[in-house]
Amino acid sequence: MTRPGRPRCGPLRAALALSLEADRRATLITFVSFGLRPTVPVVILYLVRVVVDAIVSHDQTALWTAVGAATLATGLSMGSITYAIELNVRMIEATAAVVDRRLMRTIGGLPGVAHLDNPEVLDRVEMLRQERVHLSEGGDVFALVVGAVVRALVTGLVLAMVQPLLLFLPLLALPSLLASRRGQRKRSDAVARSATTSRLAGHLYTTGTSLPAGKEIRLFGLGPALRERYRTAAADADATVTRAVWGGLALNCAGGALFAVGYCGALFFVLHDFARGTTSLGDVVLVLGLVTSISTQLGQAVVFAGFLHQVLSASRRLLWLERYAADVARPAPTAPAPGPRLSTGIRFEGVHFQYPDTGTSVLRDIDLELPAGTVVAVVGANGAGKSTLIKLLTGLYEPTRGRITVDGVDLREAPLEAWYARTSGCFQDFSRLEFTVQHSVGAGSVPHADEAARVWEAVKRAAAADLVERLPNGLATELGASFDAGTELSGGQWQRIALARACMRRAPCLLVLDEPTAAIDPLAEDALLSAYVDAARQSAAAAGGITLFASHRLSTARGADLIVVVDSGRIVQLGRHGDLMAQRDSIYRDLYERQARAYA
Incomplete structure (x- = not known):
């Protein structure tokens, strides 16, 4: 399969771009608000230091100035928090909608549908489905990280004013942050390893809760078996992630223990200076408050770092998918779009097809001509390749080898959207x-x-x-x-509704009907397909269109201009009904007679 190249932008920039695209005003205000608010407790602690020293020195001016400043800072912080949170929620909700539209556009923009049959792509999409909530929180998490960094810098500056050696205390938080980063990476890798199992669990859950499957689940008593299979798949996926989480927790505990040692040392150091008279009472209160707050900041920083890693991981997956979509995109068309009317028809020339990353050919050596204005029936046993042939005709699949031409133009070289516009099905x-x-x-x-x-x-x-x-x-x-x-x-x-939808285009160049009446009773099916064949002939006169249908009702094939018999991925017979029935050892004749006896 095509391997994605390097993304055009980094994961952090891509994640922030989502929030800015969703609501630029709310995102920028969140950056400023969440970036500055964490410094308020540090400023207040510094003002408390001023108050304590002013009381000790009986400095009334400094006392009331510090009290007024602390009151103002507290009031501004408390008064703006509700507005800031409301804007933040608005930003996250708007970003979630942008993320969903982006995923729909990217997945929907993949050429054809063959890529959606690729297990690796499906695993990537499943991981994105699970983690897309992190993409919606990119702006929020970035603002929290900025706030933590700004608070750490302000805290370090204030500590340096008291005792420069205390600047080394925040450095003891680095092991915990590195341990958190490693733990999050291990968790992300575990999520990737469990993607296939998670996808299976999701399928089992959807099956067990959907209305279409509900009848068989109850009739055959499948509920307990489905629930057990779901439990096993979900437990396997969860166990893989849980092991990684526990491993990261052990690393975090080790980093936290190292910080605790430094925390106790800092307290001892400050109290020792106070006992010697080299530090004021206000400095002691300030340092005790800051050192205590550093432990809280450390816990927050570890959590924020984990959030940031999740955002970056999800953003990398989105960039991978978008890069993959760009790499597999069809080149710019070099041939004209199909016209509104077919003149000669459609040809298969040496067409092979196999699904990506598989070595098994679904169709082999297909040489076939479908003249303009004809009604074509494709017949064969289940799994013979009829549906794949139809998807190739419509451009939903591209041949692995060989080519398909419309009025002599290779479909690979023509605008695919234009061909879609001239087909229906x-x-x-x-x-x-x-x-x-x-x-x-x-x-x-x-x-x-x-x-x-x-x-x-x-x-x-x-x-x-x-x-x-x-x-x-x-x-x-x-x-x-x-x-x-x-x-x-x-x-x-x-x-019936789906059939009516296929009839909205009045005179398509190609109308494909792949088992279009499988859910309709046989009598109505036979009448409906016969009516379709009659209508197709009228359409052929207007647009030279080709109507191709695959149906298990072989009696309908009698009215086709051409019958294509597919067996094990190859075309084994071509002709009209009478010609095929006249052939000895004919697969078509055998299928037709067996079905006639069954219906009789």
Whole structure:
């Protein structure tokens, strides 16, 4: 598979760019607010020192000046915290929406769908799905880290004013920070190792809680088995991460113990100077407060460093995915877009196809000509390669070897989006778009989705008018459980909606129907496919279009101009129904006769 190159920007910059894109004002205010507020406790401790020394020396001016300054600093900090938190929440929520749109755009922008069959890409996407919440917190975490750094610098400056040797105390926090960084790296690696198992657990959870699977789960008593498999997969993934977390915890404890030794030494050092009279009472109070606060700062710094590592890890995964999408993007087209009408047709020339990172060819040595204006039936046993052939035709897959031409133009060299715009289809694994009926059907031609007359035309062509008329609000009926009062459809009814969606484009150059009536009863299926073949011939006259369908109902293939028989990834027979039935030892004849006997 194509390996991503170096990202164009660093992970921290990329994470901050997400927050700035989402809400620049809220992000900048968060940086300033969260960056400066942590210094307020240090300033107040310094003012307390002034107050103590002023009381000892009976300096009323210094006393009331310090008290007023401390009151003002406390008031400003407390008064602004609610506003700052509200802006921070707004920034995180807006960033989460940007992250989701970015992921949808990146994944949706991968050419074709073959990359989404790649286990490595699926693992990366699964890790991003789990960690995308960290991407939404990039600006927040950066502001917290800036605040911790600023507070550490101010603390060090104040300690140096009392005793320069105390500057070494914050350095003792470095082992804990390094240990935290190492622990977070080990956790990130563990998440990567457990991605496949996590993906399996996610699939089992979705299956065990989804409506479509609910019938079989109850009928076959699959609930306990599914829950046990989910428990095992989730426990395996969790155990991998937990071991890494415990290892990091041990390192953090060692770093914390080292800091504790330095903490006790600093206290002894300051108290010893006070006993000798070289340090004032205010200095003792200040140093005791600062040294105590350093332990709190250390704990916060370790937590913030962990958060930052999670943000950077998630940001690297996003950059990897975006770089991968850029690396596999199709080159700029060098051939013209397919026209609105086919003149000669579509040709397969020596086409092979295998999935990425596999050594098994799904299709081999495919040489096939589909003349313009024809109706083509693709038949064969399950797993023979029919669906793969259809995905290659539509441009959803690219050949591993060989080429596919449309009117003599190699599809690899033509604008893919333009070819998509000249095709339409209903697939075996059709989508159940939970919109209103009008928009679920109208999605087949987005520019015309709001035109009720155009949608009704598609509904009628799909023989779904009776279905829509029986729904509570006709085209305005909301479909699916996503709506409070949504209407749930049967599998066959959803397939009628998908067929209507495929009919939204009136005269496509290519219409593919991959088992388009599998969820419909046989009598209705036969009538519907026959009507489709008749409609396809009318469309062919308008656009020279090719209609290609794969159906388990071989009786429908009788009306096709060309029947393509696929077996074990190869085309083994071509011809019309009568010609194929006349051949001895014909795979098509055997399939047809066995199915005829079964239906009889």
